[in-house]
Amino acid sequence: MKTKVRYFALFRDQTGCSSETIAWPGGSAAELFQMMAEKHSALKTEAAALVAVNDEMAGWETVLNDDDEVLFFPPVAGG
Amino acid sequence: MSFSVSDTAIDVAAARKAVADNSCGALVVFEGWIRDHNEGQEVERLEYEVYRPVAEKEGSRIIDEAIERFGISHAVCIHREGLLELGEVAVIVCVSSPHRGEAFDACRYIIDQTKTRLPIWKKEHYITGISEWVSCEYCAAAGHSHGEHQHE
Numbered sequence: 001m002k003t004k005v006r007y008f009a010l011f012r013d014q015t016g017c018s019s020e021t022i023a024w025p026g027g028s029a030a031e032l033f034q035m036m037a038e039k040h041s042a043l044k045t046e047a048a049a050l051v052a053v054n055d056e057m058a059g060w061e062t063v064l065n066d067d068d069e070v071l072f073f074p075p076v077a078g079g
Numbered sequence: 080m081s082f083s084v085s086d087t088a089i090d091v092a093a094a095r096k097a098v099a100d101n102s103c104g105a106l107v108v109f110e111g112w113i114r115d116h117n118e119g120q121e122v123e124r125l126e127y128e129v130y131r132p133v134a135e136k137e138g139s140r141i142i143d144e145a146i147e148r149f150g151i152s153h154a155v156c157i158h159r160e161g162l163l164e165l166g167e168v169a170v171i172v173c174v175s176s177p178h179r180g181e182a183f184d185a186c187r188y189i190i191d192q193t194k195t196r197l198p199i200w201k202k203e204h205y206i207t208g209i210s211e212w213v214s215c216e217y218c219a220a221a222g223h224s225h226g227e228h229q230h231e
Contacts, residue, residue, distance in 0.1 A: 009128050009200035010212040048214070050198065055132045057196070071130070071198075075214035078127075078158060078199030079111045079170050079190060 001026045001066040005036060010074040011049075014042030029053065030060040032070060048075045082138030082156045084129050089157050089168045098153035098175040105179040107186040111170040113163050117213070121206045127169065129160040130198040141192045149185040151176040156189055158199060 006019040024035060029051045037043040050073040051058050064070065095106065113125050142154050154174045163169055172189045176182040193199075204210040 008130055008198065009202075010214065013212070050196075052133050052198070055136070057133060057137055071133070073130070073198045074200065074212070076195065076197060076199055077201045077213045078197050079194040 001064075003032065003064060003067075004069045005032070006069065006071045008071065008073055011043065011072055015040040026064060026066075028060065029058060029062045029064060029070060032064060033060070033072065036072075043072070046072075049073060050076065081142040081154060082135060082158075084131055084134060084138075084158050084160055086159070086161045089159060089171050091168065091171060094155055094157055094171050094173045097155045098173045100152050100175055103152050103175040103177055105176050105182040107174045107179070107182040109170075109172040109186050109190050110168050111190070113165050113167050113169055115165050117203055120203065122165070122203050123206045124165065124204045125163045125169070126202040126204065126210075127158070127160045127163065128200045128202070129158065131160075134158070134197045134199060137197055138193065141189055141196065144192075145174070145185040145189050149176075149181040149188065151181050151185045154185060154189060156193060158193065158197070160199075 002021060002023055004019060004021045007015050007017060012018050030046055033043065033046040046060055051060055052071040052073065053062055053064065053068050095108065098106065115122050138156060142156060145151060145154050152175050156170070156172045158170045170193065172186050174182045174186045201213050202210050203213055
C-alpha cells in the first residue's frame with residue numbers, strides 16, 4: 001500500500017527530507033517507523049517521539065490504511 | 080478560540096480580558112519567557128516551529144480537559160511561533176474561576192500538557208553562532224513519559 005510520511009523539526013533536518021511517499025506491505029505506525037529507521041539512521045527510536053495520522057494524534061500501535069498521511073514528530077519542546 | 084498560535088507578539092492584556100467574568104474571583108496567569116541561558120549555553124534568541132493543524136486541535140482538547148477536570152470558568156492559551164528575542168513572551172496561559180485553588184491547578188495542568196503533547200519544537204540560537212533543536216535527552220534516553228519528572 002501507499003503511505004505518505006512527513007518529518008518535522010529535528011527529524012526533517014536529520015533525514016534531509018520533509019516528506020516522502022512509500023510503497024510497503026502495510027502495518028502499524030511503529031512498524032512504519034522502524035522500517036524508515038533502517039533507511040534513515042538518524043531515526044533512532046520512536047520511544048520519545050510522537051505520531052499523528054491524517055492530522056490526528058495517534059498511538060504507535062495504530063494500524064495504517066492505504067493513502068494515510070503519517071506524521072513523525074521528534075520529542076516536543078513547547079513553552 | 081481557547082487555544083491559538085500566534086506569529087506576532089502576544090497581547091497579554093487581551094488574553095487576560097478574554098477570561099474576564101464577574102462571577103470569577105481569581106485569575107491565574109502563567110507567562111513563559113525567552114531566557115538567556117540553557118544547560119550552560121548562552122542563548123541569543125529562540126525559534127519555535129509549530130505544526131498548526133494538530134497543535135490547534137490538541138491544544139483545544141487540553142483546555143476542554145482543564146475545564147472539565149478542575150471546574151474552572153474560562154481558560155485561554157496562546158503559543159508563539161517563529162523567531163523570538165530574549166524577554167519575549169513565548170506562551171501565556173490565563174485561567175479564571177470563582178476561587179483561586181482550581182485556577183492554580185488548571186493553569187499548571189494546561190502549561191504542563193502544552194509542553195509535552197503538542198507538536199511544537201524550539202531551536203536555540205547561541206551567542207557562539209551555533210543553533211540546536213532542544214529536546215529532553217533524559218526522556219529520549221529513558222523513553223518514558225514526561226509525567227515522571229519536571230521540566231523548567
